[in-house]
Amino acid sequence: MTGTSFDDHERERWAGRATAYEPTFARLCAYPARALLDAAGAGAGVRVLDVGTGTGTVAALAAGRGAAVVALDAEPSMLAAARRAVPEARLVGAALPHLPVGTGTVDAAVANFVLNHVGDPAAAVAGLRRTVRPGGRIAVTVWPSPHPPLQRLWGEVFAEVDGGELPRVAAERNFLRTEEGLTDLLVRAGLADVRCRTLTWTHRADPDEWWTGPASGLGMPGLLLQRQPPATREALRRRYLELSARYRDADGLLALPTAALLASGGVS
Ligand SMILES: C[S@@+](CC[C@H](N)C(=O)[O-])C[C@H]1O[C@@H](n2cnc3c(N)ncnc32)[C@H](O)[C@@H]1O
Incomplete structure (x- = not known):
């Protein structure tokens, strides 16, 4: 058992999925890494804690800047991949x-697209804050709501699907996925000088490879897909190819507009 039933669902969802994550959603999540480290003041000689390191994108970038990196994840397959990507990190x-x-004991703590995977976001921010020395900073990213086109595409693909009961963060623990909502979460954790902004970019991906994310069970689309019989799964794949066609570039790749909320705060 973990903290909440949502956390139990998350452990199950990520289990053994680093290999599926690396060529798909990890590439999407890589975009804010530089801005995230900048917001946390994570440069040479800084002790950086990367929580929910996944396959180690942010940890590798921090190590490349000369930071002393501790990288942490709840999922063993992610840790194995991160170990290969950043052998110098703990x-x-x-x-x-x-x-x-x-x-x-650290100067900066970062969590790139991790607060959207915990059942108690306020406790998670408090957990990050505790590790940082006074004068240090925390920086986090989450996906915004309303959803940008990349995330909306999944909603359109699965709109007609009966997914049964889906795991959700309890309403009393949840926060608004807006600049105001994320700012408020960090302020309520006692962080000072809280700043939040929206990053926007276009993610490019091969359409077949992009589908392997959900097809491998990643994320909520992966859960919805897993719950369908084979014929429905195949129909959903075809629907995805049809709906995603409007995002295809001349080179055949998808060009999917997306966005993230990036927030940081200081520990006093
Ligand atoms: C969307 S991925 C982001 C990975 C990485 N930060 C990146 O930028 O690619 C979320 C990661 O958070 C991890 N995770 C989820 N819940 C966690 C928790 N409660 N504590 C630590 N890691 C967690 C997952 O195992 C997964 O590796």
């Missing part, structure tokens, strides 16, 4: 909000 298996890292 890799730790653990789940937010309980981080086996000393209080105030």
Whole structure:
């Protein structure tokens, strides 16, 4: 058991899926990495904690800047991939909000698209905050709502599907996925000088490869797909190819507009 039933669902969803994540959603999540590290002040000689490191994109970038990196993830297959990507980092298996890292022992803590995968976001921010020394910073990203076109595409593909009961963060623990909502989450955690902005970009992906994310069970589209019989899955794949055609470039790749909320705050 983890903290909430939503966290239990997340453990199950990510289990053994690093290989599927790396060529698909990891490439999407890589875009804000530089801005995230900048917002946390993560440069040379800085002790950086990368929570929910996944396949190690942010950790590798931080190490490349000369930071001393501790990278943590709840999923063993992710840690194995991160170990290959960033052999110089210290890799730790653990789940937010309980981080086996000393209080105030790092200068910066970052979590790239992780707060959208926890059942108690306020406790997760408090867990990050505890690890950072006074004067240090925390920086996080989450997907916004309303959804940008890339995320909306999945909604359109699965609109007619009966997915049964879906895992959700309890309403009393949830926060608005807007600049105001994320700012409020960080302010309520006692962080100072909180800043939040929206990053926008266009993600390019091969249409067949992009589909392998859900087809491998990744994310909510993956869960919805897994719950369907084979004939429905094939119909959904065809629907995806049809609906995504409007995003195809002349070179045949998808060019999917998307956005992320990036917020940071200081520990006093
Ligand atoms: C969307 S991926 C982001 C990975 C990475 N930060 C990146 O930029 O590619 C979310 C990651 O968070 C991890 N994760 C989910 N819940 C977690 C928790 N409670 N504590 C630590 N890691 C968690 C997952 O195993 C997964 O590797």
